[in-house]
Amino acid sequence: QQQVKQSPQSLIVQKGGISIINCAYENTAFDYFPWYQQFPGKGPALLIAIRPDVSEKKEGRFTISFNKSAKQFSLHIMDSQPGDSATYFCAATGGYGGSQGNLIFGKGTKLSVKP
Amino acid sequence: DAGVIQSPRHEVTEMGQEVTLRCKPISGHDYLFWYRQTMMRGLELLIYFNNNVPIDDSGMPEDRFSAKMPNASFSTLKIQPSEPRDSAVYFCASSLDGNQPQHFGDGTRLSIL
Numbered sequence: 001q002q003q004v005k006q007s008p009q010s011l012i013v014q015k016g017g018i019s020i021i022n023c024a025y026e027n028t029a030f031d032y033f034p035w036y037q038q039f040p041g042k043g044p045a046l047l048i049a050i051r052p053d054v055s056e057k058k059e060g061r062f063t064i065s066f067n068k069s070a071k072q073f074s075l076h077i078m079d080s081q082p083g084d085s086a087t088y089f090c091a092a093t094g095g096y097g098g099s100q101g102n103l104i105f106g107k108g109t110k111l112s113v114k115p
Numbered sequence: 116d117a118g119v120i121q122s123p124r125h126e127v128t129e130m131g132q133e134v135t136l137r138c139k140p141i142s143g144h145d146y147l148f149w150y151r152q153t154m155m156r157g158l159e160l161l162i163y164f165n166n167n168v169p170i171d172d173s174g175m176p177e178d179r180f181s182a183k184m185p186n187a188s189f190s191t192l193k194i195q196p197s198e199p200r201d202s203a204v205y206f207c208a209s210s211l212d213g214n215q216p217q218h219f220g221d222g223t224r225l226s227i228l
Contacts, residue, residue, distance in 0.1 A: 034216065043119070043206050043219030044158070089158065102171065103148075103217065105158040 004092050006106025013113050019077040021109045023090035026071065031094035034103075035064065035075050038087045047088070048075070080113045087111070117141070119220035121207050127226045133195040136223045138207030139188055148208040148217060149182055149192050158206075164190065165213070197227045 005024045013019045023033075034049035050057045050064040050073065057064045063076040077084055090106040120139040128134055140147045148163040162172040167184045175182070179198070184190040194201055204224050208217040 036219075041221065043208070043221050045219065046216040049216070102160060102163075107157040 004104050004106045006090050010110045013080045015115050017080050019080045021075045021088055023106050024072045025092050029094050030092040033073050034091050036089040082113045082115050085113050119207055119209050119218055121220035121223050125224045129228050131196045134197045136192040136205050138190045140209030144209035144211050146210040147190050150206040152204045199227045202227050
């Protein structure tokens with residue numbers, strides 16, 4: 001019940017295309033859903049996050065879509081660029097008064113954007 | 116502002132040796148987290164501290180692993196004795212409080228031969 005399932009494992013997109021990464025969770029107590037971006041040799045960095053009181057959040061070319069009833073959320077990268085090539089992790093936490101102490105991460109998606 | 120600083124960046128040692136990983140969190144951050152990343156298991160939370168006190172160590176794999184936070188600006192993760200299956204990238208992260216994003220260091224790549 002604590003798992004976060006992420007797909008696909010890898011993704012190749014042409015420059016200018018849309019990249020879509022999906023995650024699903026089971027624990028209905030989760031109330032915070034961040035996405036992290038990781039470049040080789042670096043630690044994960046927070047990209048964008050959403051709480052379940054909204055169905056969508058957009059920051060620049062990055063959008064999170066959230067479906068509470070389906071317990072799914074996804075990351076959309078519009079106009080994908082070669083510089084977006086990285087590994088993306090979804091995560092979830094909650095049920096601790098909002099504490100992010102126990103972030104549960106998906107297994108990651110390696111995105112390659114071809115020029 | 117300096118981010119989370121981890122040392123060493125790389126560590127290669129032989130099985131059975133003691134390994135100590137170090138972390139300096141961002142100044143003013145009250146939460147500190149230790150993670151392990153492997154291809155097979157992904158990112159796993161090992162332990163986290165709030166105001167230097169360990170809150171949840173349920174992710175620590177076994178008694179060979181221990182973590183301390185003697186003060187607000189320093190934490191260690193120790194493995195004794197080390198085994199080849201401990202080979203992984205270990206990350207430290209910190210956050211301002213329990214409702215703020217976690218900021219990760221660049222990790223320590225540990226190889227146990």
